[in-house]
Amino acid sequence: MDGLIRVLDLEKYVFGQTKERIEFAGDLVSGLQQTGFVILEGHGIERELILRNYSAWKKVFSLNTSVKEKYGGVVGGQRGYTGFGKEHAKGRSMADLKEFWQIGHEFETGHPMELEYPRNVWPQEVPELRSCCLTLFHSLERVAFLLLEAFALHFDLRLDFFHDMIRDGSTILRAIHYPPVPQDTLGIVRAAEHADISLMTLLVEATDTGLEILTRDGHWIPIHTAPGQIVVNTGLMMARLTNDFIPATVHRVLNHHSNTSSRYALPFFVQPRHDVILRTVPLFMRDGTVKYPPITVRRFLEHELSHIGLLKSTK
Ligand SMILES: O=C(O)CCC(=O)C(=O)O
Numbered sequence: 350m351d352g353l354i355r356v357l358d359l360e361k362y363v364f365g366q367t368k369e370r371i372e373f374a375g376d377l378v379s380g381l382q383q384t385g386f387v388i389l390e391g392h393g394i395e396r397e398l399i400l401r402n403y404s405a406w407k408k409v410f411s412l413n414t415s416v417k418e419k420y421g422g423v424v425g426g427q428r429g430y431t432g433f434g435k436e437h438a439k440g441r442s443m444a445d446l447k448e449f450w451q452i453g454h455e456f457e458t459g460h461p462m463e464l465e466y467p468r469n470v471w472p473q474e475v476p477e478l479r480s481c482c483l484t485l486f487h488s489l490e491r492v493a494f495l496l497l498e499a500f501a502l503h504f505d506l507r508l509d510f511f512h513d514m515i516r517d518g519s520t521i522l523r524a525i526h527y528p529p530v531p532q533d534t535l536g537i538v539r540a541a542e543h544a545d546i547s548l549m550t551l552l553v554e555a556t557d558t559g560l561e562i563l564t565r566d567g568h569w570i571p572i573h574t575a576p577g578q579i580v581v582n583t584g585l586m587m588a589r590l591t592n593d594f595i596p597a598t599v600h601r602v603l604n605h606h607s608n609t610s611s612r613y614a615l616p617f618f619v620q621p622r623h624d625v626i627l628r629t630v631p632l633f634m635r636d637g638t639v640k641y642p643p644i645t646v647r648r649f650l651e652h653e654l655s656h657i658g659l660l661k662s663t664k
């Protein structure tokens with residue numbers, strides 16, 4: 350099934366002339382429209398930065414649980430550490446086999462957005478983490494800006510249509526540790542099938558295989574990536590804006606039977622500010638039907654996070 354997921358080169362957009370930019374934008378949109386996933390090269394993020402992040406995060410997750418727990422407890426796991434047994438896929442009661450740590454935007458004192466999100470939580474035991482993690486965060490955000498600009502170009506929207514939503518957004522970089530899988534997992538997997546809540550997700554190369562997507566005709570296929578490639582997928586927020594024209598494709602991370610080692614992953618969930626209203630863009634209402642009523646990002650996040658065990662249920 351290799352070849353089903355398109356491989357795109359972002360340099361074609363960044364350095365290309367009008368014709369090449371338009372071609373890139375068309376390939377991006379049709380790739381996402383067909384499978385909800387594309388693979389990106391030429392994104393300009395140095396592999397060395399990614400490897401430095403993994404080495405710092407491995408140190409963090411190898412700390413004693415009692416130490417990691419000191420950095421937990423932020424409402425909804427929005428920032429800092431969330432331990433095993435907390436998050437489960439929507440509709441599942443068994444938690445995924447993972448622990449994770451989330452990082453968001455940092456604002457200077459006095460910035461109007463300073464109090465909008467919980468503050469980042471950094472482990473004092475791994476002092477080198479903050480700088481390489483924030484560098485990766487901003488590098489991934491730059492890639493997201495470019496991809497969403499190409500999206501807007503393809504649909505003849507204002508080029509900063511999506512930028513206006515995600516600037517200072519509720520975007521999250523999530524570092525995940527999936528430990529070696531126990532012999533008998535009773536059907537529990539590293540990450541059960543789910544669609545992402547985000548507008549778009551960027552996944553820099555995970556340290557092991559296991560990611561699979563559900564195709565439109567109901568088959569699970571593995572995603573294979575080469576070193577340095579970024580997997581890009583669209584989430585529920587994009588599906589709402591586009592009336593499902595761009596899907597939020599279901600995916601999962603399977604345990605591999607030979608797994609005696611940990612797996613680490615760094616998904617970057619690109620999300621708008623809380624006050625942004627997710628409403629279907631008129632161009633996607635071709636036959637006049639709108640599948641999803643408008644909802645603020647704040648309300649949508651509360652609703653979705655309550656379904657995966659991270660927030661108490663909301664009305
Ligand atoms: O671990 C991965 O490769 C992907 C994780 C994922 O799908 C998620 O956290 O939403």
Ligand SMILES: [Fe+2]
Nearest residue numbers: 543544545600
């Ligand atoms: Fe996901």
